[in-house]
Amino acid sequence: MLLKGFLCLVGFWMYADSGDGCPQFNLTVMVDTEGEKVTSLQTHLVPSDRKPSLVVLTVRKNQPLRVKWVVHNVDKLFEFSDVYVHFFAVEEEEVGQEKLPDLGRDVAHEGVMTMDFKPGEKAEGTFSLTLNKPGAYLIRAETLYMADSVHEHDHFAAVEILVE
C-alpha cells in the first residue's frame, strides 16, 4: 500500500511538473534558406518565469524559406491524449517582443492538428514561406490546452525572421 502510494506520488510529480530544463515534450522549429539553417534553441514552457531565448534569422524580401517543425513526446512512460499542436508564421512589431502577435487575417501561415502521443512518438511538418514585406516575423510551434489539464503547462519553440 505504501509502495503503491509512493509510485502514484512519483508518477504525479513526473507528469505534472517537469520544470523548464526537462520538458516531456520537445518542440523544434528549423528554418532553412539558401544554404543557411537555424534551429530553435530549446523547448520553452508556458507559463514560465524564464525569458525565452531568441534565434533570429535575417533574410531578404522574397527569399524562399523552408520551415520544419517537430513535436516529440520524449517521456518514457506517459501517453498524452488529444494534444493540440499549433504552428504559425506571423508578422510581429519587433524581434523579441513578449506579447504574441494577433493571429488574425494577416497570418502568413497557420496550422493545427490533434493527436495522441504515446511515449517516444512524434509528429512533424514542413511548409514553404516567402515573406514579401520587410519587418519582423515569428515562426512558432506550440501545444495548446495542456496547461488547463493536470500537466499544468504548454510548450513552444520559435525562430524569428528579420526581413530586410
Add this chain to the structure above:
Amino acid sequence: MTIQKKWLSVCVSIGMGIFSVAQTRAEHAQIELVVRGKETQKVAIADQEPPLGGVNPRPLLKVKANEPLVMQFILTNIYPHGVVNAVKVRYFVVKVKQTKQKQVPDLKTGVVTMGTIVMNFKPKCKVGARLRFRVSEPGVYLVRSDTVHTKSDHEHFSSIDLVVE
C-alpha cells in the same frame, strides 16, 4: 462435418470477405478545401483516388496575377477502425498544364507553396492549415490537399483549379 456446418462455414467466410473489402474501401477522411480571392472563393469537398483525378467535378477559381489569396483546408479523419500511423497530409499550389488535369505534377518544379504534416490518425482527429499566397505568373495552377500513406487501397484529396490571368 454436416452439410449445415459446411454451409455455415461458407457463409461466414463470404461474410468476412465482404466485411474486409468494405473496410478497405471505407471512407476515412473528409477534406474541406477553400481558396479565397479578393472578391470570390471556391470550396471543394473530399474526393478519392483511384480513379486518377477522382470522380467529382473540380471547382475553378479565376484570379488576377499577384492578387492576395488564401488557401485553407480542414481534414477530419472519419475512419473508425483504429489508429493509422505516420499518415502524410500534403497541401500545395503547383503549376499545371491545363484545367481538369488528372495527373498531379511531381512537385519538384512549379510549386508556389507547399506544406506537409506527418502524424498518427486517430478516429475523429483533425488537421488543417490556412496560408496566404500570391501567384505572379499567369497560367493554370492546382490547389490541392491530400493524404499519402494511409495504408489503404485509396487516398483522399480535395482540389481546386486556379486560373491566374
